[in-house]
Amino acid sequence: MALTDETPRTNRLTDPLGTAIPSTVPTHWYNLNADFPEPVPPHLHPGTREPLTPPDLAPLFPMALIEQEVATERYIEIPQAVREIYALWRPSPLIRAARLERAIGTKARIYYKYEGVSPVGSHKPNTAVAQAYYNAIEGITRLTTETGAGQWGASLAMACSLLGLTCEVWQVRASYDSKPYRRFQMETYGSVCHPSPSDLTEAGRAILAELPDTTGSLGMAISEAVEVAAKDPGAHYALGSVLNHVMLHQTVIGQEVLVQLAAAGETQADIAFACAGGGSNLAGLTFPLIGQNLREGTTTRAVACEPAACPSLTQGEYRYDFGDVAGLTPLLKMYTLGKDFVPPAIHAGGLRYHGMSPMVSHAVNLGLMKAVAIEQDDAFAAGIEFARAEGIIPAPESTHAVAAALAYARTVTGPEVILIGLSGNGVLDLPAYASYV
Ligand SMILES: *Cc1c(COP(=O)(O)O)cnc(C)c1O
DSSP, rough: OEOTTSSSSSOOOEEEEEEEEEEEEEEEEOOOGOOSSOOOOOOOTTTTBBBOOOOTTTTTOHHHHHHHOOOOOOOOOOOOOHHHOOOOOOOEEEEEHHHHHHHHHHSSSSEEEEESSSTTSSSSSHHHHHHHHHHHHOOOOEEEEEESSSSSHHHHHHHHHHHTTTEEEEHHHHHHHOHHHHHHHHHHHTTTEEEESTTSSEEEEEEHHHTTTTTOHHHHHHHHHHHHHHTTEEEEEOOOSHHHHHHHHHHHHHHHHHHHHHHHSOOOOSEEEEEEEEHHHHHHHHHHHHHHHHHHHOOEEEEEEEETTTHHHHHHHHEESSSSSSSSEEEEEEEEHHHHHHHHOOOOOOOSSSSHHHHHHHHHTSSEEEEEEEEEEHHHHHHHHHHHHHOOOOTTHHHHHHHHHHHHTTTTTTTOOOEEEEEOOOGHHHHHHHOOO
């Protein structure tokens, strides 16, 4: 699995019929852990508070992902089967936002990296496919997970259907009832989606006994999905953000950007903006650029754009905290608002998490990345401005990056290169736009 920097970065892929498909999908994921000036703090066992060991995680994750969680090699090879699925929509486009530049009258050159071309409309399949693959080759037949608004559940459902696994999703009850479209996506892919809390698990039954009318939460749904995976030897659990292996898988985004910017004649992005919920699209876009800064002296600035209503990086504390409400997960060193923080019901459902990826938190703590908080109204206003100039309606999450980038572009006096991570499209979130308009 460990590869050197000399490994060739292009080769030929084949489709399931054996036909060669020429592709520029990256051959390796990039691991910022190889270039961090100080190592990222380890995850701790919740009982002993000692660093986690592989056997602690083995009931829930395949060994390849457990190894990636602590890997320090700079490049990790992407399995051929994963690259062949990536090739269905990758490389995703890097687009010069010429109409947007003209609309706001900036001297900056603005580019956006568009992850909305994936089959489910966001960056999340980049890790869903990799996770399903490693589970499948370890003989696992069933994956469980939780989902809020449904982007992650739909991504994992798609990945499982392509790789021959069954998938069971616990969706927060409020979203299950009010936002059915991503559930229909999951069901189309052959997955089963339960409202959480459910009476299918001990955790769910205990919650329902105490709070019969609860509308659910991500923390409750995690407890249900983890319980089911832990009890079934043929099942594992999958997480869509926050963990180191998820950040790793998303680095296909930024590695493509480095190639695409060079092809566009740019020497570097001067500044890159991405929205931050658990941190995965931000890490995917910016870690390869930050790595290049550390190794080769480029000067790209990375900016995490979080909602003002859930400001873990700008208002949280940097300390060990649990990933879930119940306190069952490992302790993660991260910027956190506290595991009991309940964010208000903002439209950007994918940005409502109390913590932040330990790798992103480490990068911010070391000063390798900055963070800003964006008000919901400013985010939607920017999303509409973007849609009217460029045609694409950004996901409500992505509008946070657009808002920060446009505010910055309006202050620029010289010909800077501004990069926006457009993590997804908002086609299934139009009711959110409607309520704003
Ligand atoms: C889930 C999601 C996010 C937030 O997750 P990160 O791990 O912070 O990237 C952002 N944008 C879209 C479109 C999402 O679906």
